[in-house]
Amino acid sequence: MSDARHVLVLPDRGAAEEAAQELGERFRLDEEPQLVRDALAGEDDAEDAQWLLVLRDEDGRLDARELDEFAQEWEGWREEP
Template sequence: MFLDRDTAEEAAEEVVGRFALSGEPQLVRDALAGEDDAEDAQWLVVVDDPDGRLDASAFAAFAEEHEGWLEEE
C-alpha cells in the first residue's frame, strides 16, 4: 500500500520486472473510512500469486523502498 498515486504507479511498473510477473498488477484506490477527500486515499498495487511462489518478505522490502507497506489477504 502506498500513500500517493504517483508512487503506486511507479511501483506497479517496477514490480513486474523485479519479480518477473506474468501479468500486470492492478492499481486500486483505497479511500479511508469516512473520508471523501482524494488526498486521504491510499493506493494499492494488487499482485495475483495464486500458486504462492512469490516471497512475501521480498515484497515487503520492495514496498518499504517506495515508502509503502505490504498487506496480505
C-alpha cells in the same frame, strides 16, 4: 494451485503507478498488478487515499519478505492475508 494474492499498500497514486511498473520488472510478473484506490474512512479529498497494488500469485512463487522490503522502498507495506 492456490489463488493466493498479495496486497501492497502505498501512500499515493504516483508511487503506486511507479511501483506497479517496477514490480513487473523486478519480479517478472506474468500480469500487471491491479491498481485500486482505497479512500480512507471519512475522507472526501481524493488526495486522502491509499493505493493498493493487488498481485495474483497462483503458483506461490513471490516471497512475502521480498514484497515487504519492496513496499517499504515506496513508503508502504504489504497487507497480511
